[in-house]
Amino acid sequence: MNWETVIGLEIHAQLATRSKIFSGSATTYGAAPNAQASLVDLGYPGVLPVLNGAAVRMAVSFGLAVGAQIAPRSVFARKNYFYPDLPKGYQISQYELPVVGKGSLDIVLEDGTKKRVGITRAHLEEDAGKSLHEGLAGASAIDLNRAGTPLIEIVSEPDMRSAKEAIAYMKKVHTLVRYLGICDGNMQEGSFRCDANVSVRPLGSDRFGTRAEIKNLNSFRFVEKAINYEVTRQIDILEGGGKVVQETRLYDPDKGETRSMRSKEEANDYRYFPDPDLLPLSIEARFLDEVRAALPELPDAKAARFARDYGLSEYDAGVLTASRELAGYYEDVVKRVAGEPKLAANWVTGELAASLNRDNLEIGESRVGPAQLAGLVSRIADDTISGKIAKDVFEAMWADGRDADAIIEAKGLRQITDSSAIERAIDEVMAKNPGQLAEYRSGKDKLFGFFIGQTMKATQGKANPAQLNELLKKKLAGP
Amino acid sequence: MSAAPLHSRGLAALASGLAQREFSSVELTRHLLGRLEAAQPQLNAMVSITGEAALAAAARADGAIASGRAGPLTGVPIVHKDIFCTEGVRTTCGSRMLDNFVSPYDATVVANLKAAGTVMLGKANMDEFAMGSSNETSWFGPVKNPWNTAMVPGGSSGGSAAVVAARLAPAATATDTGGSIRQPAALTGITGLKPTYGRVSRYGMIAFASSLDQAGVLAASAEDCALLLGAMAGFDPRDSTSVDQPVPDYAAALATPAKGLRIGLVKEFFDQGLDAENERQLRAAFAVYEKLGATLVDVSLPNVGLSVPTYYVVAPAECSSNLARFDGVRFGHRCDQPRDLLDLYKRSRGEGFGAEVKRRIMTGTYVLSAGYYDAYYLKAQRVRQLISADFVRAFEHVDVLAGPTSPTPAFPLGAKTSDPITMYLNDIYTIGANLAGVPALSIPCGFVHDLPVGLQLVGPHFSEAKLLAAAHAFQQETDWHARVPAVWQ
Amino acid sequence: MSLNRSDIENIAHLARLSLREDEVAGYVETLGNILAMVGQLDRAETGGIEPMAHPLAGLTQRLRVDEATENDRHALYQQNAPQVESGLYVVPKVIE
Structure with missing residues (x-):
């Protein structure tokens, strides 16, 4: 069944x-x-x-x-x-x-x-x-x-x-x-x-089965395990021809199972009645208006706004609004880097989230603050560094807390966007690899990647990838 | 200046004597402590007499008077019912359960009266947890009526009443859940006022039935009651059911004449059960009011006859829950060598509570339990609404209601202990005011077989000033309230 | 309404009261009488009447300002406790 x-x-x-x-x-x-x-x-x-x-x-x-x-x-x-x-x-x-x-x-x-x-x-x-x-x-x-x-x-x-x-x-x-x-x-x-x-x-079936109440679950993992254990237990009972007993059960995380709570076995008769020491609680319209006015933007509304205003996928918007702090961090970055909400989202949900997760930190404890991350994203946006180099810069920022610009300067990671400099590097690579050049020109297109790699290596990875791509195609095609 | 002994003077007279330094508080306190100690074997009115602390407080009061820092009650000795928590002083509530309980805090009533300068002489005996109408349920033994020690003083505030009636103290605090101030006042020939529910803080007053309990005063006269009530009443942020309303100057209001007062005679209170001699005294009292210019009007409270059954659902229900905290864990009696947790609970409570308290806890447990809640508890709450509406309707036509406080004068010790229902019917005229939350007082209005009987006046919510004035007017015309049993004069 | 011994024993258990054998019979009788007396309430017509939980109709709950105002006074409060150890109240083992 x-x-x-x-x-x-x-x-x-x-x-x-x-x-x-x-x-x-x-x-x-x-x-x-x-x-x-x-x-x-x-x-x-x-x-x-x-x-x-x-x-x-x-x-x-x-x-x-x-x-x-x-x-x-x-x-x-x-x-x-x-x-x-x-x-x-x-x-x-x-x-x-x-x-x-x-x-x-x-x-x-x-x-x-x-x-x-x-x-x-x-x-x-x-x-x-x-x-x-x-x-x-x-x-x-x-x-x-x-x-x-x-x-x-x-x-x-x-x-x-x-x-x-x-x-x-x-x-x-x-x-x-x-x-x-x-x-x-x-x-x-x-x-x-x-x-x-x-x-x-x-x-x-449209009728409910007999339920068990599992008490005091204090982690998401325990809730999942306790429910799955309980479902299996109940199905085993029913398939074995037995009946589930309505009772209170306790989840034992060490054994990974639920067991009946002896103290609650006795049928309870709680004898509820209005507490005569307290008067009825009255909530007036004005109080309600005050509380309503003070409500923060709620997760669903925020996610919808992120998707709409920042052009994010529903999934990304959901991830970024999972906590008020994370959403706040993201919006702080977005405000500082005008026009790049998607790029900012990728960095927050990508490198940042992974690093937080690895070091078991909350967003509020992040080693890279929103202003710093915005600094890094800006350098990608203005082509100062490539996305690939940016990952190294981020690692360095995470490790020692310096700003992206300081690391880029210190390590000389600024991207080469000067066409003549890239052309010079291509020329050198072509000169050093006559064999591969001949093969490429005779139709072995796959070697394009080889030349990209060699030129990048020659520029310590700093050549602007798009420019390099374009110039290399031109040069390899020959005069 | 009269040479009347100090103990025969009322609260107001003592306060003015102290203020004029006619005698000192230490002198007065020592005199009354002597009387309290001497009376204890005959009356058993006190659970604790705190002589040392009283004399220390009296000395401080004398200092305050000498340096001109005295208030209207500075140095006046009083007694507290042992239901009020008193910091550093044993507070038993008349129960074995709290035999060794020392409260770490003062009830608001106690704190207010301390702040007003009163000197506490000790803690008065009472029915256990205020459950009783004869003061025979106390773990510390019954209190005797000063008019005749073979008779009960009424309850539950029997100790407080006996102390005042025998002039061992000029006034005492008390509490009233179904008549526990008024009925002992009537049976001992003194004046007792139960204020409007919410007028006096319940904080620190050990709860019996929270929606009915109200603290009040016992003294010889309405004038003395007015003085004491003024000092203990008032809003208390620690009690959610305390009402935030200014306390009028009750003493100043006493002068209001009874002329023009419309007094409603409650028809149902004269129908049955009332002692004929008792009724004769009441009729004579009504004649006094007529002479004073009051108008007598017949009124009906059609549902008030259901007060006793309503009360014996509501009060036990609340008490069964209020007394659950006495479990032998954090304070109070714990049984020896509990086998397990259940045994700890059952034996600690079984041993700690007396028979009447257990009866009420069980009654309350039953009426709240699954399957009976609607038939008993909710039904009683609805009837309570009807009874309360009867009072509201009556007060559209009259200023106060009048009738007997108790069906009979004091009865012999042991006469009603074997039949709880007979005992419960003592409160047949007083319970209505608790159910409706309205103020009511009892004043002495005569004697039957050498025992005092009381007249009850009931007013609308927050009409204490009017009730006290009406009582005062009567006491200006009569001297029933000034009578003292010969042996205690 | 009449009650029997087992009713009384059940109520006493729910209320956590030990009763001596000789007390039970008395409670069977007196509680039965009380419930019979209370049965008079059936005479009242209460259709459409709101239950009255509190004597001062129309009053509502006051709200306290959210401030921590209490100090640690456990040593004083535990002077009334029958058994404490290291600031904890001690009871026979609780079985869950």
Whole structure:
């Protein structure tokens, strides 16, 4: 039987606020244990939550960016369960009335086709603390620094049909939240993570199969591996005549497999009800207008503009807008080298991207800044150096941080565009290679490349390739 | 100058005596500490008496008075209900769960009254987590009624009420979720005010039912209540449900005469369950108001009869969640040698909470659980809306509502402990104001079988000044509020 | 509404309360009575009535300015904790 995979994601993005969602504790990562757990975060008797306005603003900006309805009135609810990393015995979340309603995001599949993924809702909630299991025999240790960190939980429709699609969607959300400046996207630190709801069904069926929820996936690679493992596991069960059990599972990256979570086995009864310590959250039109006005240009709009204004392919435009910083870098280069957006694009997506990748650097850490790259591209554009020489110049720039011009001067790499000088070099090569010249003239055209190579060698690669080509053809043809 | 002993003077009189340096705060504090200590074996009104800290604070207050830096309440001793967190002082909420809990911070009420210069004498006994109407659910034992120590003082603020009734302190803070200020005020013959929900900050007040809890005051007279409320009320940015509205000068407003006041007599409060003798005292009180020029109008709150069932869904639901934080991990009681995490939770909570608290946690857990939420919780929220609308409608016609505070005077210790429903019905007249969030007070209006009974006045949102003035006018005509049990005179 | 022993045991488990054997019977009775009393709510006609979650209708949530205002006071806060080690709260092993 052919099976179809159905995936929905619940993405948790920590909001990049200075303080927690309901308290004045800092949200800095990596503080000493419980140093950032205030009375409110600890759920001390008598304390009360007060909502952080920046968290609301960030959630609303996400909603606007995915074209969602923003609820004029939303309500915080308590999700009640006992767990050591949940100090109050309930998590403050939004249940029936979330701040962000239905929206969508478009993803591009490998074959280039576009697909729209529905977003069911996004709501504000507080993160839990962390349970540490190592180092204590028979005990766990609780650090509540993370408790109360603001999150938005972004719930997708079950619209994805493969791990690849799920990754494309997750990356799109990742790009978006960083564009909006509402999440640092740091997956290693848990700032951006997701739960995947995975099921399979016979191809063509319109009913969903029983799903498993894989918790707390914190890298794109794990998401892909966990989903693929889970799909295979479920198909094996079904083909073996068994039934998939609806349950919560955990991905073990060391073993590369998912396993049932014992702690969640018991049927949960969260007893949601409106939190009486918080009043309904009202989003007024003016607030909405303010947030809308402050939105940056979003990835899709930017990519469309790059394609249109700079004549780039959709693919290149997509690559260059993958992050706000990369797009900014590219536009900086383009502004400095008038009239060469495509050449600039080739360099940013080519040599620059490769070097960053090789040295594992972010665009913000690049050893060659946009002004420097613009200097190099300008020298190609004005024929000072050839593209081939430019690669060597770039290497030198990357290595020691000097400008292109300094390297070109120091190494004498300026291109020879003086026709008489090129002609002189050709003449010398022809004189040194009478045999090859005779063969060429008797019809062995392939030797043209030989003469190009020899002349380039004679000019240390500096002859302008187009001029050389033209002059060499003329000379070889004979008088 | 009268030679009345210090303890028999009210808050306002003590404040002016201190300001005029008729006596010092240290002198006053030492006198009241002596009375508190002496009364403890008979009344068990206190959980903690903080003598040393009180005398130190009193000495500071005397210094402030001497150097002319005193406020209106500087040096006045008071008692806090043990539900308010007090920095560096044990805060138990009447529970074994918090037997050893020392709060690292002050509740806003405590901080406000500290800033006003008051001297805390200690922490008053109370029903465990404020769940009770007789002060018999306290882990620290029941409080006795100063009028008759075989009787309950009411609850949950029974300790605060007994302290004031026996003149061990001129005033006490208290809280009221379903009648916990007003009912003990009635049963001990003192004045108690539950303000509008949101008038006084809930920050640092250990939560029972967040949408109903409100802090208030207990004192001998409305005048004293006005003074104390003025110092503790006000907007608090740390409480999202605190209302940002200026605090009126309650003391100044007391002079407003009762003439022209339209008083609504709530028909449903006289229908059934009300003790006949109690009713006679109330009718006499209404006659006093008529004499003062007030108009009596019959009004109906058609849904108020459903207050008790509504309350016993909403309050337990909120409490089941509010008390989940007591899990033996960060503070509070932890059982010995837990086998595993589940055992830690269950035994710590099972041992730390008393029977009534567990009953309410379980009731609340049940009404919120899957399959029952709509039938119980949502239904109760809708009925709450109806009850609240009844009050709004009534206040279109009258200034205040009047009726009994409690169906009977104080009852014997142990009389109602075996049947929770009978106990719950003590609050039949008081719960409505909590559901609607409106202010209400109880003033003494007579005696039945040598036990005090209370008259309840209820006003629209933020009408505390009007209620206090109405109560003050009554107390200018009567002396019920000035009566003190003979042994405590 | 009547409840049996297993209902009480389930509720107590959900609420993480250990009950002694002799307590269970009492709760079967008193919780049953409370639910019966609460059953009076069925008498009220509530069609079209909005549930009231809060006594002050019309008020909305105030927003706090995003500032880190708290200091590290874990040593003080942990004075009330039954068991801590190196600044961490210690509990019996959590099994995932």
